[in-house]
Amino acid sequence: METDIIRARDYLNEGQLVAIPTETVYGLAANATSTKAVQRIYKAKGRPSTNPLILHFSSLAAIRPYTKEIPEEVEVLAKAFWPGPLTLLLPKSGLVPDIVTAGLPRVAVRIPNHPKTLTLLRQLDFPIAAPSANPSGYISPTTAAHVKQQLGDKVAFVLDGGPCARGLESTILGWNEDGYPTMYRKGVITAEAIENVLHRLPENHKSKTVEAPGMLSSHYAPHTLTVLATDVTMAINEQQGKRIGLISFEKQYQNSLHGIQKEMVLSKDGSLEEVAQKLYAAMHTMDDGELDVIIIEKVPETGIGKAINDRIQRSTQ
Ligand code: TXA
Ligand code: MG
Numbered sequence: 001m002e003t004d005i006i007r008a009r010d011y012l013n014e015g016q017l018v019a020i021p022t023e024t025v026y027g028l029a030a031n032a033t034s035t036k037a038v039q040r041i042y043k044a045k046g047r048p049s050t051n052p053l054i055l056h057f058s059s060l061a062a063i064r065p066y067t068k069e070i071p072e073e074v075e076v077l078a079k080a081f082w083p084g085p086l087t088l089l090l091p092k093s094g095l096v097p098d099i100v101t102a103g104l105p106r107v108a109v110r111i112p113n114h115p116k117t118l119t120l121l122r123q124l125d126f127p128i129a130a131p132s133a134n135p136s137g138y139i140s141p142t143t144a145a146h147v148k149q150q151l152g153d154k155v156a157f158v159l160d161g162g163p164c165a166r167g168l169e170s171t172i173l174g175w176n177e178d179g180y181p182t183m184y185r186k187g188v189i190t191a192e193a194i195e196n197v198l199h200r201l202p203e204n205h206k207s208k209t210v211e212a213p214g215m216l217s218s219h220y221a222p223h224t225l226t227v228l229a230t231d232v233t234m235a236i237n238e239q240q241g242k243r244i245g246l247i248s249f250e251k252q253y254q255n256s257l258h259g260i261q262k263e264m265v266l267s268k269d270g271s272l273e274e275v276a277q278k279l280y281a282a283m284h285t286m287d288d289g290e291l292d293v294i295i296i297e298k299v300p301e302t303g304i305g306k307a308i309n310d311r312i313q314r315s316t317q
Contacts (some may be wrong), residue, residue, distance in 0.1 A: 009123045010154040019133045019147040021161025022112035024085045024170050026147050027130030035097045043119045044154040045138050047136040052102040053129040055109045059066045060123035063109050066095050080197040083113035085166050086189045089174030100129050116161045139220055140281050142167050167277035168307055186307035222287035226316045235295045242292035247282045249297045263288055272304050293309040
């Protein structure tokens with residue numbers, strides 16, 4: 001086993017914080033069965049204790065003891081999407097400390113798809129609790145460098161697994177009181193992809209209450225004022241006189257429009273997968289760029305475009 005994974009394992013066994021790579025974003029990990037270790041996560045992130053954490057496992061068999069039951073649809077979803085960017089809300093068993101779920105009766109679980117983190121999880125005899133490894137409310141990290149910049153002094157170790165392949169936080173799915181699949185957070189696993197295997201289309205969770213604070217508006221935001229643009233030309237004109245950073249979808253605007261200080265085109269081929277993968281890194285770069293405003297171009301509202309626009313929208317609030 002690689003020495004960095006051994007170091008990560010040893011720190012986690014001691015109850016320390018370790019940043020871990022996943023296919024979505026980097027996580028800030030601790031032993032989920034230790035209230036003391038989990039408290040360190042909330043403290044390091046400045047996260048309200050009312051906002052629950054996702055547990056990460058290496059297999060469905062490892063998940064079982066931490067839940068009361070595994071409904072059949074979970075088995076179907078696990079087969080189709082795990083390891084992968086899907087988090088499921090399941091009734092928790094007594095093995096899950098209350099601090100992990102912020103007192104809620106359900107626990108969020110997923111099997112991340114990253115070789116280093118899967119190897120690490122197999123070395124541990126507990127699941128790891130891991131929110132995104134950013135200070136609460138800031139942009140999620142998609143590289144080890146992002147984590148070091150934001151939380152470097154607060155973690156024992158950063159396990160470097162390269163840039164995250166998918167780039168957006170996992171899709172969160174649960175079941176409502178009637179047992180109907182409900183989506184709490186959009187991600188690269190779309191409602192349509194879930195419908196394909198469950199043969200029913202998940203509905204969007206509506207209520208803005210306790211259940212998933214990550215669904216509330218002020219999230220993933222750069223420090224710099226950020227705006228979403230449907231029409232880039234108009235947005236640039238509205239911000240004239242300011243130092244403007246533009247994150248565009250597939251087209252370059254800098255040659256034809258005046259006043260753009262810095263521009264990053266996310267996918268010259270118009271690939272939404274590529275946009276998802278690069279979006280947060282672009283937001284990080286722009287936020288370090290001494291700009292007055294960051295304009296982010298809206299992407300087509302199809303497939304994973306919905307999750308991308310959702311994150312851009314949240315970054316503007
Ligand atoms: O892709 C991801 O999911 C990443 C990687 C590290 O796995 N993790 C992540 O964690 O995005 P975090 O904490 O930044 O976002 C988790 C979201 C939060 O909005 C939280 O409120 C919600 O999941 N959540 C966690 N447990 C929950 C529960 N028991 N009931 C309802 N919502 C829950
Ligand atoms: Mg987060």
